[in-house]
Amino acid sequence: MLFKDFDPLKEEMLQILDQKGNIVNDKLVPKIKKATLMKMYKTMVLGRIADDKAVQFQRQGRMLTYAPNHGQEAAQLGSIAAMDDNDWLVLAFRELNAMLYKGVTLEQSYLYWYGNEMGAKYDEDVKVLPINVPIGSQINHAAGIAYASKLNKTGEVALAFIGDGGTSHGEFHEGMSFAAAYDLPMIVVIQNNHYAISTPRKKVIKSKTLAQKAIAYGIPGIQVDGNDPLAMYLAVEKARERAANGDGPTLIEAVTYRMGPHTTSDNPKLYREDKEVQEWAKKDPLIRFKKYLIDKKYWSNKKDEELQETSKKEVLDAFKKVEKSGLVDLEDIFKYTYEKLTPNLEKQMNAYKKYLDEVGE
Amino acid sequence: MAVKTILQAINEALDQSMEKDDSVVVYGEDVGHEGGVFRTTAGLQKKYGEGRVFDTPIAEAAIVGSAVGMSVNGLKPVVEMQFSGFSLPGYNQVVAHVARFRNRSRGKYHLPMVVRMPYGGGVRALEHHSESLETLYAHIPGLKLVIPSTPYDAKGLMMAAINDADPVIFMEPKRIYRAFKQDIPEEPYEVEIGKARIAKEGNDVTIIAWGALVREVEKAMKQVDDIDAEIIDLRTISPMDTETIIKSIKKTGRVLIVHEAYKSFGPAAEIISRINEEAFFYLEAAPKRLTGFDVTIPLPKGEHHFIIDPKQIAYELKKLMAEKA
Numbered sequence: 048m049l050f051k052d053f054d055p056l057k058e059e060m061l062q063i064l065d066q067k068g069n070i071v072n073d074k075l076v077p078k079i080k081k082a083t084l085m086k087m088y089k090t091m092v093l094g095r096i097a098d099d100k101a102v103q104f105q106r107q108g109r110m111l112t113y114a115p116n117h118g119q120e121a122a123q124l125g126s127i128a129a130m131d132d133n134d135w136l137v138l139a140f141r142e143l144n145a146m147l148y149k150g151v152t153l154e155q156s157y158l159y160w161y162g163n164e165m166g167a168k169y170d171e172d173v174k175v176l177p178i179n180v181p182i183g184s185q186i187n188h189a190a191g192i193a194y195a196s197k198l199n200k201t202g203e204v205a206l207a208f209i210g211d212g213g214t215s216h217g218e219f220h221e222g223m224s225f226a227a228a229y230d231l232p233m234i235v236v237i238q239n240n241h242y243a244i245s246t247p248r249k250k251v252i253k254s255k256t257l258a259q260k261a262i263a264y265g266i267p268g269i270q271v272d273g274n275d276p277l278a279m280y281l282a283v284e285k286a287r288e289r290a291a292n293g294d295g296p297t298l299i300e301a302v303t304y305r306m307g308p309h310t311t312s313d314n315p316k317l318y319r320e321d322k323e324v325q326e327w328a329k330k331d332p333l334i335r336f337k338k339y340l341i342d343k344k345y346w347s348n349k350k351d352e353e354l355q356e357t358s359k360k361e362v363l364d365a366f367k368k369v370e371k372s373g374l375v376d377l378e379d380i381f382k383y384t385y386e387k388l389t390p391n392l393e394k395q396m397n398a399y400k401k402y403l404d405e406v407g408e
Numbered sequence: 409m410a411v412k413t414i415l416q417a418i419n420e421a422l423d424q425s426m427e428k429d430d431s432v433v434v435y436g437e438d439v440g441h442e443g444g445v446f447r448t449t450a451g452l453q454k455k456y457g458e459g460r461v462f463d464t465p466i467a468e469a470a471i472v473g474s475a476v477g478m479s480v481n482g483l484k485p486v487v488e489m490q491f492s493g494f495s496l497p498g499y500n501q502v503v504a505h506v507a508r509f510r511n512r513s514r515g516k517y518h519l520p521m522v523v524r525m526p527y528g529g530g531v532r533a534l535e536h537h538s539e540s541l542e543t544l545y546a547h548i549p550g551l552k553l554v555i556p557s558t559p560y561d562a563k564g565l566m567m568a569a570i571n572d573a574d575p576v577i578f579m580e581p582k583r584i585y586r587a588f589k590q591d592i593p594e595e596p597y598e599v600e601i602g603k604a605r606i607a608k609e610g611n612d613v614t615i616i617a618w619g620a621l622v623r624e625v626e627k628a629m630k631q632v633d634d635i636d637a638e639i640i641d642l643r644t645i646s647p648m649d650t651e652t653i654i655k656s657i658k659k660t661g662r663v664l665i666v667h668e669a670y671k672s673f674g675p676a677a678e679i680i681s682r683i684n685e686e687a688f689f690y691l692e693a694a695p696k697r698l699t700g701f702d703v704t705i706p707l708p709k710g711e712h713h714f715i716i717d718p719k720q721i722a723y724e725l726k727k728l729m730a731e732k733a
Contacts, residue, residue: 135481168514176480177512181504187470188505191477191485198433198459199482218500221470228465383511384549386518386573389602389647 049075049285050267050297055258060302061282062272066330068338077281079128081345086148087124087276088340091333092351093358094120094144097153098307100362101160105311109370113160115307118274119238120144121332122301123208125279126236129287130206135196136175137189137207139182141238141305145208149175153365161369164383174203183213186222186235193231193296204232204290206283212243214257223298227264230295234286237298238273240305245318261298273301274332277339304330377403410594415585417559417592418448418524421566422486424596426456429484432570435462436471436488436524445490446526446585468498472523476505479519484570492527492579493536499544506575507550522569526582527555528620528668530715532708539705540619540669545577546646546678552576553645554601557622559590561643564599572601581619588623604649606656610638613662613728616653616679618642621666621716628721635729645675653679654686661692664728666721668714671699693731698724 053061063072070076079087098117104110116123123145127136136142136149143156150173159166159178167177179185189207196203213219214237226233237257241248254260261268267289271282279301286297304327308315315324340346381396382388388396412420426432434452436444440463443450453461464471468489475485489495495502502523510518529538545553554569554576556562562580569576607622608629615637617625622641629637638656642648657663663683665676676697683695698716706714 137477164512164514167512168516171516176517177509179505181500184469184473184501184504187473187501188477188480190470191474191479192481193477194474195478195481195483203481205477217497218469218473221465221467222473224465225467225470225474229462379514383515385510385552385647390650391647 049281050269053269055256055261055268055270058256058270060270060272061278062275063277063281064275064335064339066274066335068335068342075281077277077284079277079280083128084340084345087128088336088346089354090144090148091120091124091336092354093153093361094147095333096355096358097156097362097365098143100366101157102307102311104366110160111162112310112312114141114310115305116141116143118306118327118331119240119303121276121279121336122236122238122273122303124148125276126206126283126299126301129280129283130204131287133201133203134174135189135192135203135205137185137192137205138176138178139185139208139210139213140178140180141210142208146175149173151175153362154368157366157369158372161372163372163375165375183209183216183218185209186219187225189233189235190222190226190231193226193233194229196232197229202291204234204287206234206236208236208238210243211237211239211241211248211252211257212246213237214260215243215251223260223264223296226296227266230293232290233296234283234290235296235298236283237300239300239302242305242309242319244309244313247318256300258298258300264298266296266298268298268300270300270302273303274330274335276332276336409591411589412559412563412592413586413589414556414559414562414581415446415448417563418566418580419450419452421563421570422449422452423455425567425570426452426460428596431482432484432486433460433478434486435464437464437466437490439463439488444488446582448524448580449488468495469501472498472501472506475521475523476501476509476519479521480509480517484520486522486524486570489523489525491537491539492525492541493539495523495525495541498523502545502551502577503548507548510574511550518573519575520573522566522576522578524578524580526585527579528581528583529705529711530583530620532711535707538711540667540700542579542645542667542669542675543673546675550575551646552601553579554643555579555581555619555645556643557581557584557619557641560592561599561605563592564597565601565643567596568598568601571598576601579619583620584623599643602644602647602649604652605641605643606652607639607641608637610636610660612636612660613664613725614638614640614653614656614660615664615666615725616640616642617666618645621668624716624718625666625721628718628725631718631722632725635725637725648679648682650682650686653683657683657687658690661690662728663695664725665695665697666699666716668700668716670702671697672702674699693728696724696728
């Protein structure tokens, strides 16, 4: 029903909670448990602080290149909260909030951006693929995960993220077309933050909406206010029902905005106006979500102050540990290439060790 | 024992692997209903169903990329690139992900998967149907590159590749898919990946080849009765069995490497480097390579210039034997 009502050809965007935090679509408010809402919100607060701090640490020369999420939290948390524990999360690289929600620790995330692969070794039961830097290629991984799930009837659904820029990539097309052909249990959420680094989405994509790209694959697409956690939750919840019923993939365009740079190496002042950024600041997902929870009496300003404090401490503690982590051992850069070290790799490693022994590190 | 061609041996390896292990799935362009353009996968869909053996869109990135997801989620995919010359849209997945997942996740994920691709020239084909792209795959850390030259090895190496914990690129010498038969065991067996085969023992010179060229080398030997050559069938291009090569060079002091892949930066260059590093002072003549030219492999009417035949191998071999250090 939802996907019919919001047929992408109608060019209507699903919104439930407006930017001030008022319910604008009463009938569509999804039933979300209090505990889930609070987990979403707490992750959002933690994610926001962790994200801002990462940028700050980078500016202080304490962190390497980092891809900020500020502004895109609801697109991620509304989505992941509507999934089951048994489902998979397939990342692009700007999904810190979804990762935290799904059980990747902040310490692991920081460690990864700090330049250590060990930060991508998530705990055994955490069904999250590592951060995927090459644009668009993760959609095919999600399709494969979904294929295995369908074949083995495990009931798992794969949730993949991609950016607006990623939808221009051939891998996006191949993955969507593959998943659609076999009705695979996959959900793709496009975080449309309007820029592929510096290139405005409107300049390089002719489609009126990104949700419309679904039409060619013969699957539902929907455009959603990506800064509205309730609307995102509803869209993904319905997409998940479809997937679980064997009806195949769904494409969800989350309209959002990256408040910060593409990465810490980028200067957005070169390609966008301050006025545009200020307009989007008013649409901050955190403002409306907090108001919604306070209106529902699930939350209070006092509790929020406490949460800000404990989250900040959690962030600083995690980063402190990461700063103590040091350099990667020589063995570690060799030993995960194959299951067993090949004679060739052993030779290369031992020759280098000998060099270190002889000249000192 | 049963008499089989390379093609039949590969088919049997897939069949027996699928029978033994429910997690093995086989897919690619036209591999299901039709059984592949070469019929390598014939009969499998009928036996194991459309879930485990299926036709895909013409989308190599999706074929390889979905195999990444499948391996992560418990399957053992064996996918086909219809020709190695068309594997390149999938190359991004191979290099960016297949080769790296174990390292990227520090061992949390590993990808037991096989990417099959018929390769090589000499079949009078259209453009892009004759490439030998060993270098592109052997150059990448984290991949294994396996090439059989006999039905026995084709079956044993394929079964080993499917059971390997690491991703394997399996190039099939399509020129000899049906060229000859060999009596091979009917029961499942494995041939160890990473180990070369001494196809013929000898003392005067070492000849290293793989795939369809092993047979050409063997034919060439009939034209040089007086030369006692040791023939090494490399079988695994990466990780290479350097030990077997070095041992042989230390015995013979001379080496000829024969491959159809382009010469510059090709596999022979790497083999010679290893020989220089580990057996330089055993050499009695400069190491020699007989390879494809550094030109785009020609269409059928010019291909005879490019393809290496026994006569040319015999000629190079005689020249090498005449050289004095």
